[in-house]
Amino acid sequence: MIAEISGLVVGPVDGGEPVVDDVDLTIAPGEIVGLLGVSGSGKTTLALSLLGHLRPGLRLRAGQVRVTGVDPFGPQGRALRGRVVSLLGQDPAAALNPARRIGTQLAEVAGPDRVTELLATMDLPTDSAFARRRPHQISGGQAQRVALAVALAGTPRLLILDEPTSGLDEPLARDLRRRLTAYLRDRGCAALVITHHPTLAETIADRVVHLDAGRLVPPPAPPDPPPIAVTPTGALLQVHGLRAGYGRLTVVDGVSFDVPAGGCTAITGPSGAGKSTVARCVAGLSARTGGQVRLAGVDLAPAARHRTTAQRRAVQFVGQDSVGALNPRETALKALLRPLTTLGVPDPKDRAHALLDRVRLPAAAAHRLPVALSGGERQRLNLARALAADPRVLVCDEVTSALDRRTGHAVLDLLAEVCAERHLGVLMISHDPEVVARCAHHVVEVPTPYTPEEHRT
């Protein structure tokens, strides 16, 4: 056995409900185990226990953890990290050094000769121009695969993947499973895959265990309420011939679409096609190099800082990196109070609590810092904060990719409600056909990127 967990109970230091409650789990060599559960179910806490790590404020109450026979909480535990157990976190951008080229980062862990091989393993472009890019110059999905390549380069016995599928579409997930399986079987290694996505869990894992409120339970039947229909009217946001890129590199060219008030336009396309770039250009976070972005008939400047305050408030962005988007020193309540206070909303506190409730965050979350929220809760807070600015257009970049299916659907339904209620336009960036099908009235496909040689200008 590579890993054995028996009777594990983890709970807050100051008492209260355990986060992980009496869990038994074994992982055999060559096995890919899927750990499925909604956000806040204790998935990450359980997985981190294999590294001998507990988040601040949590305590090991009972039970035993063994990885290759060693107790990760014991004195030899530290030696396991990186060498025997390797973790790939939820946030791919955080796993890579933003200042260094991806080729250099791969060469550092694997040696310069294996860079091309590792890139090929992950279906990434193997040309030298790609290896010379920095993490922010590749898409979220590509960054995740680069981080996976880094995690695999050290040949760990047990690989823990936290939401590896959030940037991957289903064909890529199937492909990832094939590669992972071959890789792990050859070396007698195993993987634990944490995910909230039942179909992807089935695709990627040999065996799926389901975690609910800290306990292992039999898998539930997936609830699937019908999508909510909203009737859109009039074009609120018009994008015409959008062109943008990084430096001299053009990533998107000639993208045009409309977002009607009260409607949702989805942008889909393969990983690396420049979907996020489109979203960032609309929000003014990246400056476009060509084309037009018009809000209610008025031209918007390429960069947010050249737009008027009203225009900036009118277009709100919710990104895929829920960790980086929240100030680590601000509680959920404070994060919401800031836009509300600047807007001069009466009773900002009541409004903030109402918003928290609206995005299905528990009242207790109001006074927590982002570090004490789960990935899903953080993303819902991001959404609430965007709504607090009272926008006319909401730009959502893969917002549900870090949420479990049920919560994700609830958020999409919420988006539909708010969008209908306030007559908001939603620009939804997603690679997930299910998300697109659920909320979009119009779908725009961004084609596969050209090779880097072709789009130098």
Added chain:
Amino acid sequence: MTRLAARAGVLLVLAVAVLGPLLVTGSPTEQVGVPYAPPGPGHPLGTDALGRDLLARVLTGGRVVVTLAAGATLLATALGVLVGVSAGLAPRHTADLLVRVTDLVAIVPAVLVMLVLAAGFPGSDLAVLAAVTLTTTPFSTRVVSAATRAVAGSGFVEVARGRGDTPAQVLRHDILPNIAGTVLTDAGIRFVAAVHLTATAGFLGLGRGAPAPNWGRMVQENLPGLSLTPLPVLVPALLIAVLAVSVNLVADDLAARTAGAT
């Protein structure tokens, strides 16, 4: 345990330095016995190179070192935050220019700056304060500007700016709270450097001159008699060392608390 010891260390040395002059009965500059006398009745720590009471000199010689070092650290940190945050938030080119200018100051050796300033204003403690501040600031600036740049590039700053928050709001809510830990730790390091420089100034005879006692200068004055009696060198040296180490431990502890604050 370390935390308690560190706090006790800081308090002890500060108490000696600040309250010491009030406790002194005799004069720190009056010759009361033979040079380098071992501890004896009336003189618990013995006498120094000129036969002055060592205890009186230790009690009165700390204030100048601690005040100058603390003042210089405060000034340097304030300047460092001001210039560093501006550089961290400015566009690349402006930031590079600012950092290069501070680098120019950093190139000049600290002791040289001190000697030049002391030559211009002989016998002035203010000259020492200015010199220590001037040579410490560039390093603080670099650290603060790097920390600021990292925070300024994060998603939440992007969101706040995209939403139309004023630079002052972004600074107050997003930048400052997230660089506070770094600034505190940095101030700890700078304080040690400032104590070191202030002591060096005393050792070199800069600032208010002899016979006024100064821990740094006492080490130098009494060095020739080290083989006769080690106390006149060891006591001031030890006080400086304890202060430097414990201030850093306390600053680290504070920084860790700021980072993990709930």
